[in-house]
Amino acid sequence: MPVKKRPVSPRQKMINLMYVVLMAMLALNVSSDVLNGFSLVEKSLQNTTSNASQTNQGIYADFEAQMEANPKKVKEWYDKAQVVRRMSDSLFNLAEELKVLIVRKSDGKDSDVNNIQNREDLEAATSVMLAPGTGRGKELYNGINNYRERIVQMVTDSAQRRIISSNLSTEIPTNIRTLGKNWQEYMFESMPTAAAVTLLTKLQSDVRYAEGEVLHGLASNIGVKDIRVNELNAYVIPSSQTVVQGGKFSAQILMAAVDTTNRPTIYIGGKEFKSDRGIYETVCSRTGDFNLVGYIEMMNAQGELVRREFQQKYTVVAPSATVSADLMNVLYAGYDNPMSVSVPGVATNQLQVSMSGGNLTPTGEGKYIAKPTQVGGEAVITVAAKTEGHVQEMGKFTFRVRKLPDPSAFIAYSDGQGGENRFKGGKLSKQILMNTDALGAAVDDGLLNIPFRVTGFETVFYDNMGNAIPEVSASASFTARQKTMFRSLSRGKRFFITHIKAVGPDGVERTLDGAMDVTVN
Numbered sequence: 001m002p003v004k005k006r007p008v009s010p011r012q013k014m015i016n017l018m019y020v021v022l023m024a025m026l027a028l029n030v031s032s033d034v035l036n037g038f039s040l041v042e043k044s045l046q047n048t049t050s051n052a053s054q055t056n057q058g059i060y061a062d063f064e065a066q067m068e069a070n071p072k073k074v075k076e077w078y079d080k081a082q083v084v085r086r087m088s089d090s091l092f093n094l095a096e097e098l099k100v101l102i103v104r105k106s107d108g109k110d111s112d113v114n115n116i117q118n119r120e121d122l123e124a125a126t127s128v129m130l131a132p133g134t135g136r137g138k139e140l141y142n143g144i145n146n147y148r149e150r151i152v153q154m155v156t157d158s159a160q161r162r163i164i165s166s167n168l169s170t171e172i173p174t175n176i177r178t179l180g181k182n183w184q185e186y187m188f189e190s191m192p193t194a195a196a197v198t199l200l201t202k203l204q205s206d207v208r209y210a211e212g213e214v215l216h217g218l219a220s221n222i223g224v225k226d227i228r229v230n231e232l233n234a235y236v237i238p239s240s241q242t243v244v245q246g247g248k249f250s251a252q253i254l255m256a257a258v259d260t261t262n263r264p265t266i267y268i269g270g271k272e273f274k275s276d277r278g279i280y281e282t283v284c285s286r287t288g289d290f291n292l293v294g295y296i297e298m299m300n301a302q303g304e305l306v307r308r309e310f311q312q313k314y315t316v317v318a319p320s321a322t323v324s325a326d327l328m329n330v331l332y333a334g335y336d337n338p339m340s341v342s343v344p345g346v347a348t349n350q351l352q353v354s355m356s357g358g359n360l361t362p363t364g365e366g367k368y369i370a371k372p373t374q375v376g377g378e379a380v381i382t383v384a385a386k387t388e389g390h391v392q393e394m395g396k397f398t399f400r401v402r403k404l405p406d407p408s409a410f411i412a413y414s415d416g417q418g419g420e421n422r423f424k425g426g427k428l429s430k431q432i433l434m435n436t437d438a439l440g441a442a443v444d445d446g447l448l449n450i451p452f453r454v455t456g457f458e459t460v461f462y463d464n465m466g467n468a469i470p471e472v473s474a475s476a477s478f479t480a481r482q483k484t485m486f487r488s489l490s491r492g493k494r495f496f497i498t499h500i501k502a503v504g505p506d507g508v509e510r511t512l513d514g515a516m517d518v519t520v521n
Helices: 010-027 032-069 071-107 124-130 137-152 158-167 183-188 193-222 430-434 480-488
Strands: 234-238 242-244 248-255 265-268 271-273 279-283 288-299 305-317 322-325 337-342 351-356 358-364 367-372 378-387 390-402 408-414 420-423 426-428 440-444 449-462 468-473 494-503 509-511 516-520
Touching: 032 071, 032 193, 071 124, 071 137, 071 193, 124 137, 124 183, 124 193, 137 158, 137 183, 137 193, 158 193, 183 193, 234 305, 248 288, 248 305, 337 351, 337 378, 351 358, 367 378, 367 390, 408 430, 408 494, 408 516, 426 430, 430 480, 430 516, 449 480, 468 480
Parallel strands: 242 305, 426 516
Antiparallel strands: 234 248, 248 279, 265 271, 265 288, 288 305, 322 337, 337 367, 351 378, 358 367, 378 390, 408 420, 408 440, 440 449, 449 468, 449 494, 494 509, 494 516
16 A cells, blocks of 8 residues: 655646746736646646546555455544545535536536636636625635645644645735735636636645545554564563662563564573563662673574574662652741652652651652641651562651741732732832732742731831821731821831731741831832
């Protein structure tokens, strides 16, 4: 069955170029003798389309034959090929029907598409394709779009997808003044009969080309799962190249072609190794790098002894595990501390991880959330792994538990680009101040970014005599009176935000040290 991708032939490239040149000459209102050239392009396109159709029919015939020989293997691709055939024939036949209608409109009921008399007729294509209520242009437009969208999904090669999409494009060139015309008006309005028929023939050629590309891809898929052997090689397939001390190194040694009735003879270190299934196992009592070296001997179909060398490196490591806090070297009480846990050479789904002094919750592949409970104590994470049918402890890891650090208070405002700035003291514009409704707080030291909830604070203003005027808020929001005081502040005036209280994810309320010094700018 033909499966090779075929490049566009020089002849096809020439036809495409002729088509472009003739269309350009027609647009420039060159003499009507130019229309004779469309007959040449039409015949060339018909020959190309006919050849593509014959090639495609050959592939369909091969599908039929292989379907009869091995329906279980071929049915999936055969069914897809039939879908491609129905899709392609539908659009191809629509184009052929429109060609007949246009020529019949131009030459009468006894017309012949292959022998157009009134090639220069400018009304036939317009009438058939664009007549109000009966025009078929919209139908053709929708048919091309539907076919293109469905057919490109069946093409795996990105370059071919681009070619097919370009060939079947219904976009109007952006560098041409269309005066508001849609695609069908741009293509067929006042188009000579000869040119309109050539356009539709080119569409038929593009359909058969796209059909052929998909069929070649489907045909190649039939043999994807077949195993074709053209040489024999020795292979070592280890269950793991890294072994924990005390565990077993396990590997399968085989030829590339395996015959269950003719097992190969395996030699390791110069000595014959006997195994019904070719499975090699040895207990690994020492750490370090090792190399399994040997060769395989087997008789081929001609009775000749075939020998292939093999070697496989593997590493034996001591029991170990890795537990790391993703953000810090300590754990914070009452906080969801992200953790990563891994053991070299052991899959994460074979790990058993537990924690004392808190709760440990798995969140993904080797990822956990550790939540210790007692400040000042210790949290111990124990890691064990299932290896060789038993559970082996890989290590214990101790973390000190600390209280969450105090957050910093801030006034959040937009940076004008969709981001957020945090003002923590200094000069602040009055506009930003008036547009701010509440105070925020967070541990934001470049490593941690832990939000806190402000539960209260106090602002301190000073009158002209230097007397302090405190105003208290019992929440994170500025009170109406505080807003009024903001409004009365002139440039260069300052006030303080102090006695800020906040609650973090650990549920502990704390009063922040210091005060935020704000100068109106």
